[in-house]
Amino acid sequence: MKTKFLQVKTFNDVTLWNNLKDGDEKSFSILFEKYYGDLVNYGNSLSPYAEKVQDCVQDVFTDIWVYRNGLQNSVVVKAYLLSSVRKRIARLHERDHIFRKATSTDAISFLLEFSVENELIDDDYATKEKVVYLNKLLNELPARQKEALYLRYHQGLTVEQIADMLEVNYQSASNLLYRGLLTLRKEWKGNLSLIILLSLTTC
Structure with a gap:
């Protein structure tokens, strides 16, 4: 299992992103497996609701696949994914009235301890x-x-x-x-x- 994880981590993000945009499901799956854990951990640092965080991360990937034809050609994939999760969790907070309604992501706080x-x-x-x-x-x-x-x-x-x-x-x-x-x-x-x-x- 560890070997598989290391192999996934070695795939080039640019290649995977471009292949995903062209409709390659395998590249999409590899990106999902490569970053899902990091995105959930980061999401958990912004919200105490673990199940909702997982839903947000999955929604981000769903949107990427559904709207792949409109994705930018040149992105830093990891930064793009982290930012997308942060924005989605901010919208979740607004919708659920957990925090004050805001138009930016400054309404959410970093919760995890180092x-x-x-x-x-x-x-x-x-x-x-x-x-x-x-x-x-x-x-x-x-x-x-x-x-x-x-x-x-x-x-x-x-x-x-x-x-x-x-x-x-x-x-x-x-x-x-x-x-x-x-x-x-x-x-x-x-x-x-x-x-x-x-x-x-x-x-």
């Missing part, structure tokens, strides 16, 4: 103590800063892609990342790189 895995660091007790404190600092950040860090270091998105997803300009997205990192760097006194630790965090 956790740096101690076993990925070392067996040094002092280091683990610092990592526990880092987890606390991460999870006390404002929701938008947490989400920006998640998209940058978990999902590998660029600042420009994060700006598009959060519906802010480039400078605002950059500021979110900068402020989040600045807060963490003020407090993090460990030997390990903060950026490396962020890439090792789970949600």
